[in-house]
Amino acid sequence: MLQVSQGAFNKDPRGHLAVHAGGPIRRTPDGGLRFGRCEVRPASREVRVDGQMRQIQPRPFDLLVYLIENRDRVLSMDELLDVVWGQQIVQPSSLTVAINRIRSVLGDARGEIIRTHHRVGYRFVAALDGDDRAFEPGPHRAEA
DSSP: OEEEOOSSOOBOTTSOBOEEEOSSOOOOTTSOEEETTEEEETTTTEEEETTEEEOOOHHHHHHHHHHHHTTTSOEEHHHHHHHHHTTSOOOHHHHHHHHHHHHHHHTOTTSSSEEEETTTEEEEOSOOTTOSSOOOOOSOOOOO
16 A cells, blocks of 8 residues: 655655555555556656556646555545645645546546546546455446
8 A cells, every 4th residue: 555644744855745655555566556557656756558658747646646545435625635735725626637637647538547426526446456455346427
């Protein structure tokens, strides 16, 4: 499981969430987390789709990692805004834009990786390779 410090929200010198590994997920030899055609490498802040490096901005990357870490529950919009943007004053639309950027990078047009819970928040629902907390997705409508 990935762990993101809560409370003071540890950030590196560039302001990115400090992420460190722990827990039962089997990782790729280079520390990545795989799901479907995608791989997220928190230590090097990389996202790969079909083996190809994809560009993703820092906040959407932090949001993706936090969603993966907390994939066992729906994360409220307020929690996501607090964790990823911290003390900055931002509009809720910033979260929607970041989710849409993640979906674009991952090729998740149908919401099969990140599920929208309207007026509530979001949940990472893709099965991670080697995850002992597999999520069984049911029927849903995914819209951002």
